[in-house]
Amino acid sequence: MIIIRRNVFFRLQPCLLLAFLATFLLSACAQQKEDPKKWTYKDALLITGRNPHPCLTVDRPELELLTLAVSVIELENTAQSGWLDIGAQKLLGNGIYRKVDNDFHPVCLPHDLLLRTAAGLERRGGLGKSRLEEYQLALAAKLPYPSQTIVANVASSAFANIRQPSEFFPDEDIRPYARAVLASFGRLAADYAAMAYQQIEGDTPMGTGAAQVAAAGGHPEALQKVVALINSILKSIPPDRAIPRNARNRLYELAWAIVFSGEAGRPLVNEIYKIMDRGVESWAPPFGMVVINPKNLCKALEHLGDKDGLRRYAYCSDNTPYEQ
DSSP: OOOOOHHHHHHHHHHHHHHHHHHHHHHHHHHHHHOGGGOEEOOSOSOOTTSOSOOBOOOHHHHHHHHHHHHHHTOSOHHHHTHHHHHHHHHHHHOOEEEETTEEEEBOOOHHHHHHHHHHHHHTTTTOSSOOOHHHHHHHHHOSSOOHHHHHHHHHHHTOSSOOBOSSOTTEEOHHHHHHHHHTTGGGGGGGHHHHHTTOOSSSHHHHHHHHHHHHTTOTTHHHHHHHHHHHHHHTSOTTSOBOHHHHHHHHHHHHHHHHTGGGGGGGHHHHHHHHTSOEEEEOTTSOEEEEOOTTHHHHHHHHTOHHHHHHOGGGSSSOOOOO
8 A cells, every 4th residue: 555645745746737738738749640530631633523614704894803803913012911912812713703594604714814913923922931722722723834933832832741731621631732733734843753753652642643743744654653553443443333432533633644744645545545434433412422424534635635535425525414
């Protein structure tokens, strides 16, 4: 039996309390750091079927609104513009939509306004030194000729050593999305191709997003690895079974790696056909998962200029829904 004198106990009690709190905090921090199940990844996809409509020609009120947003981007004193500047970037990054009948269609951003936006961002040192949000990445993806400053901004987000939380879902890491944006710059991503190649794998958007960057940047072995991953994933799913939604998105991301590689990817369009020949799972609330055609990949064929492929798949031009 252990006996502790009362005065000794009261002297030890604060120390014991501090030790307990320190142990608790260290345990909580370790759990937060080591619990990957808490986190999800944003897909490494820029183009989805969430709004399949082609953009509409801007009208006068819409043009005035977009021009005002660009004027804010062009302000030199960004320290004073504050929330106004954030709003302008959000408007240009997310875009504006016009209601047509019972649906909303995106409005095209005029090319000259995008050029002014790019020049304005460059004068102020790019998108900023802080962590990028989704709307900033979306804005960068729209710029016709992104500067090296913008490329470096996006790359710092794409290959950050720590998770980059979504502005909408705090437990979602947006680094794969940043990798897709970086890959959309094509050969401007060349400086990051070697690093990206080392991170290629087919199980997560981080790995398939890395494949996009490596292929876009022109790594000599990237496309070979992309093709191997596509075939490996397809081989793991029986031909008479629909491609599960998670595997579907990984395959889509690998297909876009082929697209982002430019001319080098054109001879590999048959690899995209292999996916398009299969049914895929799509989320359709309140019915749950349904099986439909991989219609989003029609946009990949459009980017490759593959008219024969678009004719080959009739669902590319019908009114069936896009997968979600």
